[in-house]
Amino acid sequence: MIHQPIYILTVLFFLIFTSEWLCKHTFLKHISSSLLVIILGALVANLGIIPSASASSSVYDSIFKYVAPASIFFLLLGVNLKQLRRAGIPMLVSFLLGSIGTMLGVVIALQAIDYETVFGIRFAAIAGMMTGTYTGGSANFNAIALHYEVFREGAIFTGVVVADNIITAIWMIVTLSIPVFMQKFRPHATVLSDSLADESKREKEAIEPKGVALMLGLATLVIFLADLFAEITVEWGWNVPSILILTTIALILAQFKQVQLWSGAKLLGMFSVYLFLVVVGAYCEIGALVEVGAHAFDILLFTTLIVLIHSAFLIGISLVIKADWSIVAIASQANIGGASTALALAKSLKRNDLILPAILAGSLGSGMGTYLGFLVARYLGA
Template structure:
């Protein structure tokens, strides 16, 4: 089926509107807009009203490449660096523990399925791919997959990719509920910065004129271009620094200037960009494509589910023993499973502005660490 780009954009915009309206005017007001937009995205994609992962649109690629990083930039403009002192170390500790939980989950999952029959000679490589992607996002998955040429095994590779997309979307929904549920089951003191406030009303009433909108968009797109340019230039010189780290650094520097803080519109643009990103995350939750993989579809889905469940249970256990802030545990887990963009989205969704920067730093760490751990696991298993 051919989808027109303008139609896809129109549907995505409508999903954002509907999720916000439902949260304000119906019994769903107790569910966050972030959760609703993922669910709605999954529904319309599985009804084939918009493309899903298997027939992905350039619109989706643009959202992943430009809109998600832009959301990080705009939201970081409201970050005070003192927030890192309280939450930075606990977040990084939780993130590292989550990475350990992922590796344990991969080993357990391999032993709970007939991996030699399902994955054949690619078993070790796929274990490395899953270690990488559930340590810091899909970039690590692709790095390991390309090295071992797993993509040549079309059905298996497709099955793993689809299962990964589905589980990642489901886990985003689960991590949205972890701080609420665990705080009732096992109350822990939250680490909050002095200026952590609910910006929901502020972003709703923010007055944005054409001039301020133009200047904030100019700054955002300009910095996004500059960070990509510098990353490519440094890479050509033999220094590999992800563009997201350059973007984060520039945003944090700019955020300390009052003249930048005074420009309205950044919070509004940041949240809207996050909603678009999460709608696409939902659209990638493609049930039909997994079924089409064939007889091994259920085993592949079980394999990915076990990895994430073990990761989550291990991290919750560590959080219980360490009496960690449950929001930090949830966001660190999301940094492992989804990467910096979904970790930031979760921090905003649970209204923890003080955890925005730690979430991005943890996710950025995972973007580098995940590849190394992926190759380590693959190598240890004989790839």
């Protein structure tokens, strides 16, 4: 019975519901829904409630092939590159410097561990994944993992996700302290943006059946075209990843005003991400998790060094150019945690003038993270 597709989907949907409910109504709210849904997926798979990696299902393959790319497409539709000029030069400069620091951090941190033993032949892909996620968020992480099929190494994938969540949470605390500490250590002038964000404005999406149909139809069309173009590039000798083509198409569509008025993309994107991640959890068998346990310290060291090198590079340059320390902290958080954590940091620092720039910097990271991730992965031989 556990191999019947309708049964598997039923369990996966209820696991997503459960993770969201637990994160909002219990002490588990300190754990991200993304991490919790992976844990729940691993738990039910190891209890034999749904198939695990060794007894995989066609449902899982379909989710990896279609749902995961769709999630990336939906989330990228919210990236409006025309509005980035409103972030101001200081925020964009700090954000781009942080992105360079991330790439340097990934390459250097990899040398600090026995990466071939820890990550095996997928070390370059994992380096690309970390570049992507520490440039602007998990959509980039998933895009690169999907192309290189790192998700099939369920235990390693989960180990990296766990380390990423730990470091991201700690970095929020650190970035809250940066403006206070650095302003005392090296006082710099405060830069204010021209536009103030409306703190009471919250994103809400009302979805109608025609909107859902349009979004799903567009997503499947773009996935089809991306796969088709990828095959054509192989014939031409270029071998361009379909995910990279999908990312490019999504970013182009996102610049049209009519597309920006569509509702539902973010909601569909997040649900698709959760469905993808719960299957990743199902691939985490206990035996494989035990094997990764021996390398848990190396994985944590790897992710920690990436962020430390990123911050050292960004803060070092900021000392020279005398940047506003609040902008530096928010830009760094946009790199490491994405738009949502950068927004939370701007609010925590009581810099309402930087709320919109924080979101836009995070959007830039969502747009460029996949490209930089593939760049690093290819540089390392993936």
